[in-house]
Amino acid sequence: MIRHVILRIVAKTLIPCILLFAFYVQFHGDFGPGGGFQAGVIFAAGIILFALMFGLPAARRVCSPRALEILISLGVLLYGGVGLASIFKGGNFLDYSVLAHDAVHGQHIGIFLVELGVGLTVTAVMIKLFFLFAGRKHIL
Amino acid sequence: MAIIRLHDLFAAVMLLGIFSLLSAALFTLMDAVDVAFTEAAVGAGISTILLLGTLALTESEEKPEHNRRAPLALLVVLLTGAVLIYGTLDMPHYGDPAAPIHHYLADRFIESSPQELQIPNMVTSVLASYRGYDTWGETTVIFTAAIGVALGLGARRRSRRQLQEEERENKGGRA
Amino acid sequence: MIEPGLYNYWLCVILMMTGLYVVMAKGNLVKKVIGLNLFQVSVIMLYVTMGKVEGGTAPIVVEGAPDTIYSNPLPHVLMLTAIVVGVATTALALSFVVRIHEDYGTIEEGDIAAMEEGR
Structure with a gap:
């Protein structure tokens, strides 16, 4: 699709906006609608648009399958790690209140890290799924 | 439809x-x-x-196939739907603040979440903190689904015919 | 007998039964996955309609308005995760469909059963 001038220009303008919006949704999830799940899906949508425009090999160079596999596990491990950290700090599993000096601050840190973990996993999983389906018979 | x-x-x-x-x-x-x-x-x-x-x-x-199961499926669907609609007659009305779902846990979340967490979006606070176990489980489900798809589609494509040919070759090699 | 406050449930039931019918009556595997998706959306809709409070607003705290009525955040949380898990399981189902098509060359249930019997 790279030869369509209009599509190419529009996609080039849109992709950075989509990725930036994903980050906004991720980190603004405490105050407005949003959070790890939505941010992950939006980020993945940006990458998928890139893959549709510039072809699968180019997208594979942007985020290699190996890195995606690492990110998928890293997100889950980050979530579990926060839970374990709160056990070591003397609380229950996933009890963020003990993570910092006062409970509210601890909760903020815990929620931030957990949402980050969810966001990483969802992003990587969605991109990975698209690569797997699209790369099956070289559609692109 | x-x-x-x-x-x-x-x-x-x-x-x-x-x-x-x-x-x-x-x-x-x-x-x-x-x-x-x-x-x-x-x-x-x-x-x-x-x-x-x-x-x-x-x-x-x-x-386009003539489906023999369609009338039976339609019957089952209509029966189930009738039973379900009969069941909804006792349900609380739409937007009723006195419905049981809006009390017990939800009250506590709405009242205490702004003080305990100081995060305006209650959905985020319930999602990540009060029901952290749930979300942890969901993340693991997504992880597992990705592994499943990767196992199913990631491997090199080998159809049944190729597999049979390979088996034949293996047997031929041994004999 | 006509209860205007219950239309939302009836809508969900109709959607749910549409999805169930597609899953049961159609032989095409992709169609079955579409039916499952319909069913899933109807369940999500059921939960979300139950979470609505009359005169309420979205469950995001409004500063300086302590007596605001909020809709119930709990169903929203559950459904939020259900949607994402739903798409992951849909992807798993679709990957099975792709594998079946590679092995049998068809995604019609009847054809696959006939091929299995013929073996």
């Missing part, structure tokens, strides 16, 4: 995407902004793309 009748799977998938977008608008009307957000991104975006990818890998026309 048109989804049932259509034999062109491509059109059916497109209708499903439109339906997802419309239901996202409905969710916004019902104050579920987070759910609407997710539905619009996931239902109208990712799952449509995955379905289209599957259609590209397989075939995009449904075979």
